[in-house]
Amino acid sequence: MRIDVITIFPGMLEGFLGESMVKRARDMGIVDLRTVQLRDFTHDRHRSVDDRPYGGGPGMVMKPEPIFDAVASLSAPDARVVLMSPQGRPFTQATARDLAAEEHLIFVCGHYEGVDERVREALVTDEISIGDYVLTNGVLPAAVVIDAVVRLLPGVLGAGEAGHQQESFSEGKLEHPQYTRPPEYRGMRVPEVLLSGDHGAVEQWRRAQSKARTRARRPDLLDGAD
Ligand SMILES: C[S@@+](CC[C@H](N)C(=O)[O-])C[C@H]1O[C@@H](n2cnc3c(N)ncnc32)[C@H](O)[C@@H]1O
Structure with missing residues (x-):
């Protein structure tokens, strides 16, 4: 380009x-x-x-x-x-x-x-x-x-970063919460499901979180604004 x-x-x-x-x-x-x-x-x-x-x-x-x-x-x-x-x-x-x-x-x-x-x-x-x-x-x-x-042009983001599909706004919703190590920090634990290794359950949790977060913060997106 x-x-x-x-x-x-x-x-x-x-x-x-x-x-x-x-x-x-x-x-x-x-x-x-x-x-x-x-x-x-x-x-x-x-x-x-x-x-x-x-x-x-x-x-x-x-x-x-x-x-x-x-x-x-x-x-x-x-x-x-x-x-x-x-x-x-x-x-x-x-x-x-x-x-x-x-x-x-x-x-x-x-x-x-x-x-x-x-x-x-x-x-x-x-x-x-x-x-x-x-x-x-x-x-x-x-x-x-x-x-x-x-950043949307093919090849710009490395394979590990190319999360366009799930990113905020890409599917008309905000992205789910993200966590990284350690599993517990200052008494705050990473949700168990993310540590479970159960990919189906993780996916389900992410979708539910994404929807709830969008409803709470940007209900206009759920009306199909973007
Ligand atoms: C001071 S602004 C001009 C504002 C103009 N008098 C008006 O009331 O619409 C100068 C330039 O900054 C840019 N600009 C300022 N705010 C912008 C915004 N929110 N989005 C895009 N461009 C902006 C535009 O290129 C604009 O011509």
């Missing part, structure tokens, strides 16, 4: 790209992830990517031309162009799965008051929000989406 992230703050992604699972996916050649400096597509002395809003009001708005030109420079007519925006569709595991099936994703990270509406109208294929709160710019939201997508 190819991923391009268009931003005026490529440095914010450096740690993210060089660590953990995304680094591994890049090293293995499973994902080709690049940043694109939006200011490289400006033509004025100050390399301005923003301007005052028509109609007045506070703040600055990101100009359309550099964003259109940056996307055009990637000459990728089949790519999904994802605008990170608090006004977008809420990000879910289903969206992560959908994006993971693509060959090429382009993320457009906003800043200031947001982007000129014509970017939404004529350039982006998806507008995604990572939650009902407002961050300063779109880099962290893009990193959240990229992380969720890349």
Whole structure:
């Protein structure tokens, strides 16, 4: 998969790209992830990517031309162009799965008051929000989406980690509780069934726990929200 992230703050992604699972996916050649400096597509002395809003009001708005030109420079007519925006569709595991099936994703990270509406109208294929709160710019939201997508790509997680099927949200439920050694810690014992070696009983316990936990914490999921 190819991923391009268009931003005026490529440095914010450096740690993210060089660590953990995304680094591994890049090293293995499973994902080709690049940043694109939006200011490289400006033509004025100050390399301005923003301007005052028509109609007045506070703040600055990101100009359309550099964003259109940056996307055009990637000459990728089949790519999904994802605008990170608090006004977008809420990000879910289903969206992560959908994006993971693509060959090429382009993320457009906003800043200031947001982007000129014509970017939404004529350039982006998806507008995604990572939650009902407002961050300063779109880099962290893009990193959240990229992380969720890349770990779903075949081969990224090792055999021992590839628990996608039972993970929270994958079957519309939260995952069951997890324990590891020791079997007793500060008086708290691991449930006997997990130590029993009875795989059928363990499976039954996990399913029941997953359902009860979802009902208690996220009943909306049981209504089929995701
Ligand atoms: C300060 S926000 C702009 C908010 C905009 N004025 C509004 O009220 O919708 C600047 C940029 O941060 C990013 N951003 C902020 N919060 C986000 C969220 N919850 N999900 C996705 N992107 C977000 C977007 O790229 C946005 O263009």
